[in-house]
Amino acid sequence: METLMSILVGILFAIGTYLILTKTLLRIILGTSILGHGVNLLIITMGGLKKGGPPLLGIKNLTYADSLPQALLLTAIVINFATTALFLVLSYRAYKVLGTDDTEQLRGTENE
Amino acid sequence: MNNLVILPIIIPIIAGMIMVIFRENLILQRFLSVFSTIAISVATLLLIIQISSKGIQTLYLGGWEAPFGVSMVADMFSAILILVTSIVSLCCLLFAFNSIGRERESYYFYPLFLFLITGVNGSFLTGDIFNLFVFFEVMLVASYVLISLGSTRTQLRESIKYILINIISSFLFLVAIAFLYAMTGTLNFAHLSLRVAEVGQEGLMTTVALLFLIVFSLKAGLFLFFWLPGSYSAPPTAISAIFAALLTKVGIYAIMRVFTLVFYHRPEVTHLFIGILAAVTMLLGAIGAVAFWDIKRILTYNVIVGVGFILAGVASFTTEGMTGSLYYLIHDMIIKALIFLLGGTIVHLTGTSKLKEISGLIRLHPGLGWMFFIAALSLSGIPPLSGFLGKIFISEGTFKTGYFWLGGIGLITSLMVLYSIMKIFINGFWGHTDLTEEKEKGTTKGLLLPIGILTILTIALGLGTEGIHGYVDIAVEGLMNPSQYIEAVLGSNPAQ
Numbered sequence: 001m002e003t004l005m006s007i008l009v010g011i012l013f014a015i016g017t018y019l020i021l022t023k024t025l026l027r028i029i030l031g032t033s034i035l036g037h038g039v040n041l042l043i044i045t046m047g048g049l050k051k052g053g054p055p056l057l058g059i060k061n062l063t064y065a066d067s068l069p070q071a072l073l074l075t076a077i078v079i080n081f082a083t084t085a086l087f088l089v090l091s092y093r094a095y096k097v098l099g100t101d102d103t104e105q106l107r108g109t110e111n112e
Numbered sequence: 113m114n115n116l117v118i119l120p121i122i123i124p125i126i127a128g129m130i131m132v133i134f135r136e137n138l139i140l141q142r143f144l145s146v147f148s149t150i151a152i153s154v155a156t157l158l159l160i161i162q163i164s165s166k167g168i169q170t171l172y173l174g175g176w177e178a179p180f181g182v183s184m185v186a187d188m189f190s191a192i193l194i195l196v197t198s199i200v201s202l203c204c205l206l207f208a209f210n211s212i213g214r215e216r217e218s219y220y221f222y223p224l225f226l227f228l229i230t231g232v233n234g235s236f237l238t239g240d241i242f243n244l245f246v247f248f249e250v251m252l253v254a255s256y257v258l259i260s261l262g263s264t265r266t267q268l269r270e271s272i273k274y275i276l277i278n279i280i281s282s283f284l285f286l287v288a289i290a291f292l293y294a295m296t297g298t299l300n301f302a303h304l305s306l307r308v309a310e311v312g313q314e315g316l317m318t319t320v321a322l323l324f325l326i327v328f329s330l331k332a333g334l335f336l337f338f339w340l341p342g343s344y345s346a347p348p349t350a351i352s353a354i355f356a357a358l359l360t361k362v363g364i365y366a367i368m369r370v371f372t373l374v375f376y377h378r379p380e381v382t383h384l385f386i387g388i389l390a391a392v393t394m395l396l397g398a399i400g401a402v403a404f405w406d407i408k409r410i411l412t413y414n415v416i417v418g419v420g421f422i423l424a425g426v427a428s429f430t431t432e433g434m435t436g437s438l439y440y441l442i443h444d445m446i447i448k449a450l451i452f453l454l455g456g457t458i459v460h461l462t463g464t465s466k467l468k469e470i471s472g473l474i475r476l477h478p479g480l481g482w483m484f485f486i487a488a489l490s491l492s493g494i495p496p497l498s499g500f501l502g503k504i505f506i507s508e509g510t511f512k513t514g515y516f517w518l519g520g521i522g523l524i525t526s527l528m529v530l531y532s533i534m535k536i537f538i539n540g541f542w543g544h545t546d547l548t549e550e551k552e553k554g555t556t557k558g559l560l561l562p563i564g565i566l567t568i569l570t571i572a573l574g575l576g577t578e579g580i581h582g583y584v585d586i587a588v589e590g591l592m593n594p595s596q597y598i599e600a601v602l603g604s605n606p607a608q
Contacts, residue, residue, distance in 0.1 A: 020276075020280070025272070028276065032276070032280065032283075035280070035283055036283060039283045039286045039287055039290075042287060043286060043289075043290040043293075045290075046290040046291065046293055046294035047294070048294075068293075068299075069290075069293065072242055072290075075242070076286055079282075083249070083252075083253065083256075083279055083282075086253065086256055086257070086275070087275050087276075087279065090256070090268070090271060090272065090275065091272060093260075093263060093268060094268040094269065094271075094272055097263060097265060097268055098265060098268060098269060106269050106272065106273070
C-alpha cells in the first residue's frame with residue numbers, strides 16, 4: 001500500500017511540477033494545488049498507513065494508529081487552502097491591472 | 113513553565129485582531145501598534161533577565177508535556193532576537209506613520225504588520241518543527257498581503273513571483289518534515305535532537321538535513337535569492353525595511369537552530385555545504401550591489417551579502433564563529449532597517465531611485481547625509497560601529513576551522529559593500545545641488561526620528577558591546593551545547 005501511495009505521490013509531484021513550469025498563471029496555481037495534494041498524501045503515508053488499531057494507547061490493543069500525521073495533514077490542508085485562495089484573488093487582480101496572465105510578460109524590472 | 117514565554121506571540125495577535133474591528137479608527141490603530149511593540153520589548157526584557165538567572169524558559173501549551181504537545185522554548189538566542197525585532201519594528205512603524213499613506217493605513221496595514229510580527233516572534237520561540245512551519249506561514253501570509261498592498265503594477269508583478277516561490281518552498285518544508293517524522297517519529301526539537309543522536313546522522317538523515325537547508329535557504333536568501341531583489345524593492349519603504357530586517361533573518365534563525373540542535377553530527381558535510389553557499393551568496397550579492405545604479409537594487413543586494421556573511425560564521429561551527437554570527441545578526445537586523453529607511457527617504461525626497469539623477473542632497477539635508485554616512489560605515493563593519501565585532505569574530509571562526517577561502521571572501525566582499533554604499537553617498541549627497549526645497553517631492557518631517565533612533569542604536573551597540581557581551585555568551589553557549597536545550601525541554605530524565 002505504501003509503495004502504491006509513493007508512486008501516486010510521485011505522479012502528483014510530476015503533474016504539479018509540469019503545471020508550475022507552464023506560462024499561464026492559472027495553470028501555475030492549479031499546479032501548486034496539485035503539488036499540495038501530493039505533499040498531503042506524502043505526510044499521511046509517512047506516518048504508516050495501516051496499523052490495525054484505534055489511535056489510542058490501549059490496555060488491550062498493542063497496536064495503535066498514529067494520529068499525529070493526520071493532525072499535521074489537517075493543518076497543512078487549511079494553510080494550503082488559504083494561500084491558494086489568496087493567490088487566486090491576487091492573480092485575478094494582477095490580470096486586471098497588468099492585462100496579462102502570461103508569466104513571460106511579467107518578467108523584467110522596469111516600472112512601466 | 114513560564115507564561116511570559118507566550119506574550120511576544122499573544123500581544124501582537126490580539127492587538128491585530130482588535131484593530132481589524134476598528135478599521136477607520138487610525139489613531140487607535142497607531143496607538144495600539146506602538147503600544148504592543150513596546151509591550152513585547154518589556155516582556156522580552158523580563159524574559160531575558162529570567163533566562164540569564166534561571167536558564168532556558170519553557171511553556172507547554174495546554175499542559176501537554178514535551179515531546180507530546182507543542183512546547184514554546186525561550187532561550188537567550190531567541191529572546192535577544194525578539195527584543196531586536198520589536199525595537200526594529202517600532203522604528204519601522206514610526207516611519208510608516210508619516211510615509212505609508214492614508215489609503216494603505218485604512219486597508220489593514222497595522223493589523224497585517226502585527227500579524228507579521230506574530231509570525232516572526234512565533235518562529236523564534238517555538239520548540240516544535242511543525243509549529244515552526246505554521247508560524248512561517250503566519251508570517252508569510254501577512255507578508256503576501258503587505259507586499260501587494262496598494263496594488264501598483266510593480267507590486268502585483270513582484271508579489272506573484274514572491275508568493276509562488278514561497279508556496280513551493282513551504283511544500284518542500286512539509287516534505288522534509290514528513291521524511292523526518294518517518295525516520296524519527298517526533299517533531300519536538302529537543303526530542304529530535306536526541307533521536308537523531310541515537311540513530312546517527314547517516315546518509316539518509318543528512319539528505320533530509322540538506323532538504324531542510326534548501327527550504328530555509330529559500331526563505332533566508334542564501335544562494336537561492338533570485339526572488340529577493342525584485343520583491344524587496346517593490347513595496348513602500350516602511351514595508352521593505354521590515355522585510356529586509358526580519359524576513360530573511362527568520363530563515364537564518366531556522367538554519368542556525370536546526371543545524372546546531374538537530375543536525376550537528378556531520379559538520380564536514382552539512383556545514384561545509386552551508387559555507388560554500390555562503391561564499392557564493394556573498395560574492396554574487398556583492399557583485400550585484402556594485403553593478404547597479406539604482407538605490408533600491410543596491411540595498412537589496414546588500415541584504416543578500418549580509419545573509420551570506422552571517423552564515424559564514426555558522427559554517428565555521430566554532431564558538432567564535434557563532435558569537436560573530438549572533439553579533440552580526442543583531443547588527444544586521446538594525447542596520448538593514450536603517451539603511452532601507454535612509455534609502456527610502458532619499459527616494460521619497462527626490463522621487464527617483466536612479467542614482468545618476470540625484471546629487472548634492474547634503475546641502476538641503478545635512479542630518480540625513482551624516483546619518484547615511486554613519487550607517488554606511490556601520491554596514492561595512494568599520495570600528496567602533498556595531499558591525500565591526502561581528503566581522504572580527506566571524507573571520508576568526510572561519511580561520512580557526514581552516515576555511516580561509518570563506519573568511520577571505522567575507523573580507524573582500526565587505527570592501528565591495530563599502531564601495532557600493534559609498535557610491536550612494538558620494539553620488540547622492542555630494543556634488544551640485546539640483547533640487548531646491550520647493551521642488552522636492554516630499555518632506556523629511558517625522559521621518560528622521562526613527563532613522564535617528566536606529567543610528568543611535570548602531571553607535572551604542574558598537575561602543576557598548578561590553579553591556580550585551582554577557583548575554584550573547586549565554587546564547588552562544590546554549591547553541592553550542594544542545595544538551596542545555598534538551599534538558600530544559602524534556603527535563604533531566606529524557607527517557608521518552
